[in-house]
Amino acid sequence: MAVMKRTLFVFTLTVLAALAQSPQPPPPIISPEVHADKTVTFRFRDPNAKEVFLAREGAARISMQKDEQGVWSVTTDPLEPDFYGYSFVADGVGLIDPSNSLMKPNLLNNESEVHVPGPNSLTWEINDVPHGEVHHHFYRSAVVGDDRDYFVYTPPGYNPSAKKMYPVLYLLHGFSDDASGWSAVGRANVILDNLIAQGKAKPMIIVMTLGYGAPEIVSRTGMRDPGLRERNYTRFRDALFTEVIPQVEKEYRAVKDRNARAIAGLSMGGAESLYVGLNALDRFGWVGSFSAGGLSEDLAATFPKLDSKANSELHLLWIACGTDDRLIAANRKFREWLKSKEIRATEIETPGAHTWMVWRRNLTVFAPLLFQDGSPRPTN
Amino acid sequence: MAVMKRTLFVFTLTVLAALAQSPQPPPPIISPEVHADKTVTFRFRDPNAKEVFLAREGAARISMQKDEQGVWSVTTDPLEPDFYGYSFVADGVGLIDPSNSLMKPNLLNNESEVHVPGPNSLTWEINDVPHGEVHHHFYRSAVVGDDRDYFVYTPPGYNPSAKKMYPVLYLLHGFSDDASGWSAVGRANVILDNLIAQGKAKPMIIVMTLGYGAPEIVSRTGMRDPGLRERNYTRFRDALFTEVIPQVEKEYRAVKDRNARAIAGLSMGGAESLYVGLNALDRFGWVGSFSAGGLSEDLAATFPKLDSKANSELHLLWIACGTDDRLIAANRKFREWLKSKEIRATEIETPGAHTWMVWRRNLTVFAPLLFQDGSPRPTN
Numbered sequence: 001m002a003v004m005k006r007t008l009f010v011f012t013l014t015v016l017a018a019l020a021q022s023p024q025p026p027p028p029i030i031s032p033e034v035h036a037d038k039t040v041t042f043r044f045r046d047p048n049a050k051e052v053f054l055a056r057e058g059a060a061r062i063s064m065q066k067d068e069q070g071v072w073s074v075t076t077d078p079l080e081p082d083f084y085g086y087s088f089v090a091d092g093v094g095l096i097d098p099s100n101s102l103m104k105p106n107l108l109n110n111e112s113e114v115h116v117p118g119p120n121s122l123t124w125e126i127n128d129v130p131h132g133e134v135h136h137h138f139y140r141s142a143v144v145g146d147d148r149d150y151f152v153y154t155p156p157g158y159n160p161s162a163k164k165m166y167p168v169l170y171l172l173h174g175f176s177d178d179a180s181g182w183s184a185v186g187r188a189n190v191i192l193d194n195l196i197a198q199g200k201a202k203p204m205i206i207v208m209t210l211g212y213g214a215p216e217i218v219s220r221t222g223m224r225d226p227g228l229r230e231r232n233y234t235r236f237r238d239a240l241f242t243e244v245i246p247q248v249e250k251e252y253r254a255v256k257d258r259n260a261r262a263i264a265g266l267s268m269g270g271a272e273s274l275y276v277g278l279n280a281l282d283r284f285g286w287v288g289s290f291s292a293g294g295l296s297e298d299l300a301a302t303f304p305k306l307d308s309k310a311n312s313e314l315h316l317l318w319i320a321c322g323t324d325d326r327l328i329a330a331n332r333k334f335r336e337w338l339k340s341k342e343i344r345a346t347e348i349e350t351p352g353a354h355t356w357m358v359w360r361r362n363l364t365v366f367a368p369l370l371f372q373d374g375s376p377r378p379t380n
Numbered sequence: 381m382a383v384m385k386r387t388l389f390v391f392t393l394t395v396l397a398a399l400a401q402s403p404q405p406p407p408p409i410i411s412p413e414v415h416a417d418k419t420v421t422f423r424f425r426d427p428n429a430k431e432v433f434l435a436r437e438g439a440a441r442i443s444m445q446k447d448e449q450g451v452w453s454v455t456t457d458p459l460e461p462d463f464y465g466y467s468f469v470a471d472g473v474g475l476i477d478p479s480n481s482l483m484k485p486n487l488l489n490n491e492s493e494v495h496v497p498g499p500n501s502l503t504w505e506i507n508d509v510p511h512g513e514v515h516h517h518f519y520r521s522a523v524v525g526d527d528r529d530y531f532v533y534t535p536p537g538y539n540p541s542a543k544k545m546y547p548v549l550y551l552l553h554g555f556s557d558d559a560s561g562w563s564a565v566g567r568a569n570v571i572l573d574n575l576i577a578q579g580k581a582k583p584m585i586i587v588m589t590l591g592y593g594a595p596e597i598v599s600r601t602g603m604r605d606p607g608l609r610e611r612n613y614t615r616f617r618d619a620l621f622t623e624v625i626p627q628v629e630k631e632y633r634a635v636k637d638r639n640a641r642a643i644a645g646l647s648m649g650g651a652e653s654l655y656v657g658l659n660a661l662d663r664f665g666w667v668g669s670f671s672a673g674g675l676s677e678d679l680a681a682t683f684p685k686l687d688s689k690a691n692s693e694l695h696l697l698w699i700a701c702g703t704d705d706r707l708i709a710a711n712r713k714f715r716e717w718l719k720s721k722e723i724r725a726t727e728i729e730t731p732g733a734h735t736w737m738v739w740r741r742n743l744t745v746f747a748p749l750l751f752q753d754g755s756p757r758p759t760n
Contacts, residue, residue, distance in 0.1 A: 028600055045472075045473050046470070046471065046473065047471055047472075048428045048429055048430055048471055049428055050428055070471075090426070091426065091427055091428055091450075092425075092427075093425050093426065093478055094478055095475055095476075095478055096475075096476055096478075096490065098473055098474055098475055098476075098490055100490075101485075101486060101487045101488065101490060103483050103485075103490065105481075105483075106481060107481045108481065110476065110478055110480075110481060110483065126518075126527045128520055131517075131518040131519060132518075133515055133516060133517055133518075134515070134516040135513055135514070135515050135516070136513060136514040136515070136516065136563075137511075137513055138506075138511040138512075138513075138569075139511060140508055147506045160540040160541055161540055161541045183516075189518075220408055
């Protein structure tokens, strides 16, 4: 320390010289600015734009106003503490916030993210509790024919050399997300750290794998091709069964038993969880869907063997959707079909639309139900 | 499969309904478009901008031209295969490419990234070789007083339950990067996978930790405060020594020996590697700096105990800088000072500026020198 105190580092010139090779920024503006009352001011410099909107996750677009420096701004009403995706739509083009380094990974829609902080009781807030780890795996998929990845959360205290074994939740992202979605945006690792520290969830491994069996589906028109949609599902299932699950169960201390395997996901991943899980009750004892999108029209053909015998095999079939989600009708229809087959499910309708705010809360409620000895049976 | 073939999934309506909650995109444009001859066309819709430039890593800005649809575009000369950061500077504001999902994590400058693919012999190309894993760790730092993270690469075949032990490279990012820089942008894991598969580098663990002892330095003015700069260094060192290294050596099969510990980094991380490493030869036997930025003016005070005895302790002192880097003069001056002290170093000057293209190549050359039994002594 004494050495350092006598030393003048000439960081300034050298680093500023390096920075000068990057674009020269205009005078910096602050965006987003979260105020004490939970209102948020967003600012965006674009002196020649004619019209700029703020597009925020779960909210209608609102107009921004330009000042004499060419900076557009708007202040929201107080927001419930959470993380919100947003972008600026300038003359019709969606742009991330150049003043904010927090970006949402997504394969079709680049967005920024703002954190409105809340109390420690919110499961997505980082608390001073033991933290698990997130492991990033890379492999060549023979099923799909590409190089791909998956993420694995191991809970606090996980020790690959110890004898303790863990149940596994396969947790699937939605259309246009990548494999990092549930950790980078959904904060699944933070949520589980908190739930485990509170004794609410059992320590578990969570596998977050790429949900595309046909990656070429990730385009603005890809979902319109029925053959592509089918290939996306079946190859996803085949990659999961023959590549990801065997790799995970070889490397991690995972219980290899249907009673210790759950599958759940959001939107496209919710439909995948239902399709894969309910057609493989020999592999999965717990199934969940959050705002499932992509449910079949011909459910009898999609689930040809599913009947009320499933009630004695499923520890949990948990089907959630926000009431402001445009997918609520399709989800209600699916639940009606289950009823017609006398298959019991836990039906969850929450406030909210097709947003990560809903899905973080879904995971917070769903994860504690998993792998509990005295877990309630699904009820209607 | 038969089930799927009989089933028509009505993905379209449900998913498009979900997408409709996101900003309505204008007709999609393709950007970047990498052509067979390695030229790249960049496109950006901004009908009302008066002036748009392409700012590409390692290149002078070039003007883009607007067509009648309001789409600005430019096509580069053929580019050497690599990954390039870039942004669009529209009326003075740097923006990432809204048509490209590949974004560079950085705490001050949001940029997109374009991949100009090259032959398998390039170490940053993903090849069909065994892959290591990247582990993301989270902890509360008592030294710095924040919640922070580090990444650990384990090489292919690493088995936490086996007896084999590995040497460790501590690899530090530059100013404005975050802890993910070396994996997400530098592709250190891909580079090591390839070098190990070719038998060129020894299997090693790589620890990529957050390089800020004083995170508040990460602002456009932070580096101008000498007290802040000093605190940034010393607390970084203290967090490394008392938190990160002990955690890594507890959890991973790391050889706890100076002969099996290396430290290297780029730009600010290069200066940190020299400062930390050369003042702790009891801990590190291998030291490298790539385009070091932030070298002290008073080197004698920074390295009070360093003298030619270091020659018998250091397996390698490797100091690299691009000849087009504005930091080349400071690096040459530092090497002259080492010569004046009769301390031997491997001096590397390469083509290139202050860019990740230089640093990927630096790591490709540097990593194979590490931990080799017959490693050459540093020479002048």
